[in-house]
Structures are given as structure tokens and as C-alpha cells.
Amino acid sequence: MPTPKQMEKLASRPSRQPEAPVATPGPADDLPEAYWDSIIRDPRGQIRTGIPIQQRRLSEIPRHVLRVTCRRCDRIVEIQTVDAVRLYGAHAVWKDVGMKLLDDGCREQTGRLEEDGCWPSFETT
Numbered sequence: 001m002p003t004p005k006q007m008e009k010l011a012s013r014p015s016r017q018p019e020a021p022v023a024t025p026g027p028a029d030d031l032p033e034a035y036w037d038s039i040i041r042d043p044r045g046q047i048r049t050g051i052p053i054q055q056r057r058l059s060e061i062p063r064h065v066l067r068v069t070c071r072r073c074d075r076i077v078e079i080q081t082v083d084a085v086r087l088y089g090a091h092a093v094w095k096d097v098g099m100k101l102l103d104d105g106c107r108e109q110t111g112r113l114e115e116d117g118c119w120p121s122f123e124t125t
């Protein structure tokens, strides 16, 4: 039986379990959740129609300049919408175009081939 003093000590402990070891993603793991979050719901990409700008075709984006930034290395690539249309076609989806613009590799290299490359974040300004 624990002594009253030991009981007190036990009671003062946080009720949750001892901290679980932080799982470090291995090479076989999927991309981190944050990566998908950045693609699936980027609040800045939401416009009135509800279609995120990065899922629109170039012809559907009422902007003169398109900008994509990398969440990892903070690289910013801008392209005039007319240039993007000329290079990739009016029906190209901006997400695909943005990925191509960032395609020459990210400055934040993980050393793991499947994760290298920028994490695009699409801005509307």
C-alpha cells in the first residue's frame, strides 16, 4: 500500500498517460498532414464561388498576376496570367501550373526523394 504521502504524489500527477514518444515519419510514410491541408483548404484561395483558386483553370481566374509560394523555403514565383495561359494553355489548372513553376526543386531538401520539392501555397494577390 502507498503511504498517504505517496498517494498525494500520485494524485497530483496529470491524469493522462506518460507522454508517448513522438512519431517521426519514416521514408514510407505519407506526406505530412500539413502538406495536404495546404492543398485542400487554403482559406486565402477561397473565392466567392467556393472553388479554391488553385483548382481553377487559368481562364477562370480573374487575376492579372498569379503567385505561388513555397511553404518550406519561402520561395515566391509570380507569373502573369496571360503568360501562364500562353505557356500552359487556358485550360490548365493553376495548381498544376504552380507545381511546374516550383518544379526545379526546393531549397529545403529532406534528402528523401519523394518529399523533395516545394510545398505550394497559392495566393490570390
Ligand SMILES: [Zn+2]
Residues within 6 Å of the ligand: 070, 071, 072, 073, 074, 075, 105, 106, 107, 108, 117, 118, 119
Ligand atoms: Zn521550396
